[in-house]
Amino acid sequence: MRTVVNISLPQSLTKEVERGVKDLHFASKSEFFRHLVREWLAGHLASELEESRREYAKGKAKKLVNMKDLWK
Secondary structure, three states: OOOOOOOOOOHHHHHHHHHHHHHOOOOOHHHHHHHHHHHHHHHHHHHHHHHHHHHHHOOOOOOOOOHHHHHO
């Protein structure tokens, strides 16, 4: 199921989005923004993983029983 999200952008950003859609061969602006959100989520997850690695190296690791424990 999809939800419609409307955003307002200044003209300069709108032009950048249109250029990104064209240059990167996205089918639509929606595809472009979905890609950006996925990239942001991947970066967010990567930074959390790096923080966990630092905690592990310091001996502060926590035991995970299941995936839900990652967000506790």
